[in-house]
Amino acid sequence: MNERIAHAGLASRLVSAEQAAALIQPGMAVGMSGFTGAGYPKAVPKALASRIEAARERGEQFAIRILTGASTAPELDGVLARAGGIEFRLPYQSDPELRGRINGGQIEYMDIHLGHVAQHALFGFLGRIDLAIVEVTAILPDGRLVPSTSVGNNKTWLDLADKVIIEVNHRQPRAMEGMHDVYYGTAKPPHRKPIPLAHPGDRIGEPYLKVDLDKVVAVVESDAPDRIGRFAPIDEVSRSIAGHLVEFFRHEIRAGRLGEQLLPLQSGVGNIANAVLAGLHEGGFRGLTAFTEVIQDGMLDLIGNGTIDMASATSFSLSPEGVEEFARNIDLYREKIVLRPQEISNHAELVRRLGVIGMNGMVEADLYGNVNSTHVCGTSIINGIGGSGDFARNGFMSCFLSPSTAKNGAISAFVPMVSHVDHTEHDVAVLVSEQGLADLRGLSPKQRARAIINNCAHPDYRPMLQDYYDRALRDSKGRHTPHLLAEALSWHQRFLETGTMKA
Template sequence: MEGMSSRISCPTLRTRVMPADAAAALIENGDNVGISGFTGAGYPKAVPTALHDRMTAAHERGEEFRIGLWTGASTAPDADGVLARAHGVGTRLPYNSDPTMRALINSGEVDYIDAHLSHSAQHMWFGFYGRLDVAVVEVTAILPGGLLVPSSSVGNNKTWLEQADRVILEVNHWQPREFEGFHDVYYGTALPPHRRPLELTEPMQRIGEPYLRVDPAKVVAVVETDRADRNSPFSAPDATSAAIAEHVVAFLRAEVAAGRMPENLLPLQSGVGNVANAVLAGLDASDFTDLVAFTEVIQDGMLDLLDSGTLRAASATSFGLSDVGVARFMENISAYKGRILLRSEEISNHPELVRRLGVIAMNGLLEADIYGNVNSTHVMGSAIMNGIGGSGDFARNAFLNFFLTPSTAKNGAISAIVPMVSHVDHTEHDVHVIVTEHGLADLRGLSPRARAVRIIEQCADPRFRPALLDYTERAWAQRPDARHTPHLLDEALSWHQRYLDTGSMGTDH
């Protein structure tokens, strides 16, 4: 680690440096705690572990100790995970991907508020979630006057710092000091009914300032760390994800040829994961150039596009890099300055901006039904996977949206295309294009009946197509008075029940 307090040039806050366990002692049972972090980047590394120990000791004494845990999005095992293992979380919002926390949510121990990411800051300002007692925010450096150099994510940090009664700062020496200047934090947000238009008309336009602000009087502790983010493993595209990418790239070429978008496309938003990285790799190998991203997370695939020059620049709220990606970024950080801009998630995900800029949104799904409704959050209709995240922010407001998925899961036991989704996150009205390894279904301008035929023929796995077509035809025949979106209600969710009963959606189990 660099010299003690070398990154703390504010004299007042230098006097508040203390160990993590002393800082955690300032958090009490029943507190609502807003922590930094978005997709495993920029989360506090020391205070959550110390808080775990404090919670565990209290429980061993027979005392209650649980908090409300609010974040930007997902964090990491040493944040969400350790607090879940301590059974110290009563309420969690707005997005989670930690498996231990997920198990507690699905068991009913933790109340989970799965919110659109663009809404979370506004809902907190309106008091929908109650009072924010403590903010625990990782930063790269503390400057005089309460200016903070953000770290590898911004998320909801601006709101947490403004709204919390007490603030704990973690100054992480692992985060590059060169991060100063990578951020654009907008402080002009007003609440309804007094909102002003956001004066952002280009993806890389700066409308804010490079620092977070905090009232030094609210800072009760400063903890110094030197710990890496939870870096996401990166795997090369497999045959399935590569096939999905080929369909997307070919479709975009056709859209350009049809005159519906310029040769350098429109601003790109990409979800996280193997399929998303495969699509980015497909774009990198294509003839597209001078692309720009207006997205949430910068993954290795987007870094590849920046390095090759295919992508000119990227606006996001966080990084989500592998170990290799982090090393590459650190080594060449000066080359990325001015080409990568990190914003608060209330700006990166803002529906007004997504609509204005004409974003091309690409996100994953768990299942889609024959009419184009999408479930991106719940397994078999009841168990939460992660959450809706920002997919709704982008999908409903995008110029063009894609939902991408392998056609089957669990070694072919589950079809991603079903008669009726078991949970709806994105209605048929908000879904433009569905893509699997088998093909692409462009649903724009189609009636429900026409969508059903196209989705089944283009996207469903061949093993499930006959049953899907049979269901569609029988629904049409048996509902002559309701043929707009016909369903057989006694069968609509039978595929899910069959999986729960037998371990397969197919009848050949």
């Protein structure tokens, strides 16, 4: 035994990653930990990939079904995809190797709201879970598990899997103990009780994961960092988008629809999200809260400077500097951050009741406010819907943010009709680009179209959108949501044929 593996029975099951990987058989459905590159197993998947490659060299087929919390990293998704070892994957991914094989048709992929995964698994909709592989920070003397840098669907995989492999990562801060809040009150309908959470900082569960010790077939030690990457410096486009949104919040306060502490914030990951968070601090906001999925650098900054008092999430997604800052001030963050299972962090009823303000990125929006956040030209998946739909459909207000163009102006983020719909016009309240902000609340389709063209579209594309809209208004059979069906997706087709949406 050691300080990280303090349970005698589980310490006796300590094996190498290769020995653990030998327990995984072709065709198994495996629930793995991991959410946005944090808290995923790092040793066993690599050993499994080597085993699969050896099997393929012998002419044997070897692939498994993989279910996670969200995206993982090259050491999991990447190596297994490259080895041809993934038959099916859900619910969210970001690895280039995996994405290429999904879009190439070699891997089946199910994109699903992150808030739905745990309950769909519990209901049996996703089939049997043969094995769980879960990274933890430590195993306590009584067998309880100290979670790692993400909680995700770990509770569900540990509960439902027939067998369990635990990977203890010595690189994860031992001082994280006490930061997590794992709620064990969920159940199948009709025996559900209300979730007793009324504030993002409420602790309603316990700081540990539980596992049936008889199901644990192996314990593996690792010592490796999470996937970390540097965020690009906040550019002027992101700063402009943030400025428009922060000013809009000020407008809502003046109108009496928001208070000075706003409402709990949900923020996607990336440059624009960090810019918005920085803008809140620069705008003088204080005493805010967050009920979100991911803690990134910008949110650590806001906790440190007092802009955010409390943040609830299910995972981290930090840069190298963010990792160092987190470790340096972990005692502060352990009091200000609660990590929960994603079935709680993304729970529709909680998002609705807490009045969460959702702020997420998008690929494109159309004239009437429908949003595509997952596909290029309707056919190629980028990452997945993630949790954006959980917050867009159920939150107090859903804001979607994007630069007005991409590919050096060759692509407009505002088009006549989106090539794929993730969030319908009914779930979209606000669209923001560096050009401006369109408040779509209370507007008819034609009113939304005018607001989006005038406020969000890039000047290079504004006349084209206006021309399409005017002709659709004149020639469309219906006048409620005017469209020229023969032209509605012509911008995407033109891009595929010529490399630009410009006529």
